[in-house]
Amino acid sequence: MTNECVSETLGDYVIVRLRGEVDLSWSQQVRRAILNALGATGKVGVELSEVSYIDSSGIAALVEGLQNARSKGQQFGLVGVSKSVMAVLQLARLDRVFPIFPDLEAARAG
Amino acid sequence: MSAGRRAALPAPTGAGEQRALDFLAELIQALALSVNLRKTLAMALGRIADFMQAEAASMFLVDPASGLIECRLCVGPVDIVGLKLELGQGIVGRAVAQNVTQIVRDAQTDERVNVRVDAETGFMTRSIICVPLTTAEGPIGAIEVINRRGGGLFEIEDSVLLETVAAPAALAINNARLVDSLVEQQRIRRELDLARRMQKSLLPKRRRGKFPLIGINLPAHEISGDFYDYFDLPDGRIAFLIGDISGKGLDAAFMMVRVASLLRWSGKEGTAPGQWLTRVNNELVQTMTEGRFVCALVGHYDRRTGSVVFASAGFPPALLQTQAGFEEFIADGPPLGIAPKIEYGQRQLQLGGNALYFASDGATDARDGSQLRIGDTGLRNLIARHAALSPEPRLRALVGDLKRLHLVDDTTVLLLQVPRGQSTQVLLDLRFPAQPEEMRNMRARLRETLDGQAVSPEMRDRLVLAVDEACTNIIRHAYCGCTNETISLRLTRERDMLGFELRDNAPAVDPNRITARDLGECRPGGLGVPFMRALMDEWQLQPGANGRGNVLRMSKRLQGEGDVETNT
Numbered sequence: 001m002t003n004e005c006v007s008e009t010l011g012d013y014v015i016v017r018l019r020g021e022v023d024l025s026w027s028q029q030v031r032r033a034i035l036n037a038l039g040a041t042g043k044v045g046v047e048l049s050e051v052s053y054i055d056s057s058g059i060a061a062l063v064e065g066l067q068n069a070r071s072k073g074q075q076f077g078l079v080g081v082s083k084s085v086m087a088v089l090q091l092a093r094l095d096r097v098f099p100i101f102p103d104l105e106a107a108r109a110g
Numbered sequence: 111m112s113a114g115r116r117a118a119l120p121a122p123t124g125a126g127e128q129r130a131l132d133f134l135a136e137l138i139q140a141l142a143l144s145v146n147l148r149k150t151l152a153m154a155l156g157r158i159a160d161f162m163q164a165e166a167a168s169m170f171l172v173d174p175a176s177g178l179i180e181c182r183l184c185v186g187p188v189d190i191v192g193l194k195l196e197l198g199q200g201i202v203g204r205a206v207a208q209n210v211t212q213i214v215r216d217a218q219t220d221e222r223v224n225v226r227v228d229a230e231t232g233f234m235t236r237s238i239i240c241v242p243l244t245t246a247e248g249p250i251g252a253i254e255v256i257n258r259r260g261g262g263l264f265e266i267e268d269s270v271l272l273e274t275v276a277a278p279a280a281l282a283i284n285n286a287r288l289v290d291s292l293v294e295q296q297r298i299r300r301e302l303d304l305a306r307r308m309q310k311s312l313l314p315k316r317r318r319g320k321f322p323l324i325g326i327n328l329p330a331h332e333i334s335g336d337f338y339d340y341f342d343l344p345d346g347r348i349a350f351l352i353g354d355i356s357g358k359g360l361d362a363a364f365m366m367v368r369v370a371s372l373l374r375w376s377g378k379e380g381t382a383p384g385q386w387l388t389r390v391n392n393e394l395v396q397t398m399t400e401g402r403f404v405c406a407l408v409g410h411y412d413r414r415t416g417s418v419v420f421a422s423a424g425f426p427p428a429l430l431q432t433q434a435g436f437e438e439f440i441a442d443g444p445p446l447g448i449a450p451k452i453e454y455g456q457r458q459l460q461l462g463g464n465a466l467y468f469a470s471d472g473a474t475d476a477r478d479g480s481q482l483r484i485g486d487t488g489l490r491n492l493i494a495r496h497a498a499l500s501p502e503p504r505l506r507a508l509v510g511d512l513k514r515l516h517l518v519d520d521t522t523v524l525l526l527q528v529p530r531g532q533s534t535q536v537l538l539d540l541r542f543p544a545q546p547e548e549m550r551n552m553r554a555r556l557r558e559t560l561d562g563q564a565v566s567p568e569m570r571d572r573l574v575l576a577v578d579e580a581c582t583n584i585i586r587h588a589y590c591g592c593t594n595e596t597i598s599l600r601l602t603r604e605r606d607m608l609g610f611e612l613r614d615n616a617p618a619v620d621p622n623r624i625t626a627r628d629l630g631e632c633r634p635g636g637l638g639v640p641f642m643r644a645l646m647d648e649w650q651l652q653p654g655a656n657g658r659g660n661v662l663r664m665s666k667r668l669q670g671e672g673d674v675e676t677n678t
Contacts, residue, residue, distance in 0.1 A: 056637035092640075
């Protein structure tokens with residue numbers, strides 16, 4: 001699975017779709033994509049169902065997005081979190097900090 | 111000539127009896143309230159002498175240690191404190207020995223009276239009453255009054271009076287002795303406990319990992335006459351020793367301390383086991399006290415060749431347990447400390463994967479349900495029962511069995527066996543550029559390797575995350591991002607223990623400066639170290655050899671994970 005980071009705009013909602021293994025080699029790119037999305041709209045989701053691995057730098061990018069959104073009263077959530085990403089979120093005790101949605105529909109309904 | 115001992119008070123019918131009762135009440139109160147029994151008894155004895163209208167009075171107590179009766183207090187013209195009498199000797203000796211009051215109406219013609227004291231002191235003994243100080247456990251001494259003042263003689267009635275006043279004195283002395291002995295017992299128990307801990311501290315510490323020797327010592331009482339020890343020789347061989355001092359108790363325990371250190375010191379240079387025993391024997395023969403001796407076995411184990419050499423001085427047979435059964439090796443000479451200039455032989459064998467047991471005779475002297483010695487056969491059966499276990503749990507199970515039997519002597523077992531599956535297997539040895547782009551490949555290789563170890567996918571992912579975090583920390587913090595340097599990763603397995611070793615060539619990092627943030631805190635960054643800490647059982651960062659680079663070692667025990675032994 002190749003690494004991929006694609007942002008898609010659906011009305012007032014931007015979904016940042018991540019694929020592959022999020023690690024130090026490109027977590028800065030993920031971070032920028034999330035911050036750009038939050039600059040463009042008030043509702044952002046990060047789609048993680050195709051992420052097979054995430055390290056602490058990837059988690060850090062997600063945390064930064066959440067904090068950024070909260071400070072500006074924006075919506076930020078994780079969508080379709082894969083099992084392996086969930087394991088890391090749980091390890092970092094962040095699984096209850098992020099709003100987590102099973103799919104895009106639920107995320108957009110917020 | 112002697113009056114029977116009477117416990118009952120004389121009936122209070124006249125003025126004399128009333129006087130006796132008043133005096134008795136006063137005496138009992140004084141003794142009951144006494145804070146200094148010796149002082150109170152001295153006072154009481156003076157009052158008894160006055161009450162009995164005696165010229166002299168003395169109190170004798172039996173010394174439990176010597177069995178002699180000693181004068182502890184006296185009033186009157188002659189001081190006989192410290193006078194010692196044999197049981198049955200003289201009036202006092204008879205009173206105590208027979209537990210019967212003695213009355214001497216005319217001392218000068220009575221053969222029971224020891225007139226030696228009179229001859230030495232010039233005191234003229236005319237008339238005596240001596241009553242034993244009686245307790246439930248028998249007489250503990252006697253009170254004696256001598257010569258009625260004014261020249262009269264003592265009568266039977268006087269002896270009854272003295273018996274009456276002696277009773278509370280006996281009670282008070284006995285109570286005080288019981289309290290003293292209780293305090294003394296507690297003191298002795300405390301000291302024995304200290305001695306036991308001191309002895310225990312002389313035994314070698316249990317060594318972990320690949321170390322092939324384990325010993326257990328079970329004292330029959332607080333302290334032990336058995337010992338064992340092992341230590342490294344300069345050439346890498348391991349020296350070991352086990353011994354048993356004849357006899358039990360404090361003297362054997364003291365001797366054990368001396369002999370154990372003597373054996374250790376004389377074995378330090380790696381002298382061959384036979385000569386080692388000869389040397390210690392020559393020293394012990396000169397200093398051993400009458401009738402004592404030491405059964406000891408000493409030896410060397412060479413880890414490189416698997417060869418074991420040992421020599422035994424009267425120690426019970428060493429037991430080699432192989433697939434085929436037991437092989438026995440009897441002593442090479444007599445116990446140490448008996449005869450000088452003994453040459454001890456020694457024997458050599460290849461240990462292989464076999465178990466060699468050295469057990470003091472306490473193990474074979476253990477008693478079964480019928481109080482019979484379990485003997486060599488019993489010990490072999492116990493060993494065989496746990497053959498499936500690895501050395502440490504097997505020895506513990508064996509000792510547990512022995513404990514459940516009745517141990518009559520100090521029991522020590524030393525087991526020499528190379529732990530099974532102890533060789534460390536290298537599962538992965540990688541060296542890669544310290545760059546973030548390399549991590550993905552490293553993770554793939556690591557996943558593949560862990561899958562080969564039958565590690566569960568969840569555990570595998572956790573371990574991969576920990577190693578990845580460690581590598582990215584090296585890249586970011588040790589190499590500070592930009593580098594052409596490399597990272598080495600070595601994954602090893604020893605039984606169910608996975609070992610991860612990461613080496614870099616970056617300037618040494620101070621391990622104390624690595625701090626982990628609290629995982630409960632929500633902020634980006636700083637998660638790497640807490641991840642490693644949470645995912646691994648242990649981790650440790652050390653400077654590399656010659657102060658260059660860093661070595662990070664992490665380990666994880668696979669419990670219920672990948673139990674498949676791959677290297678046995």
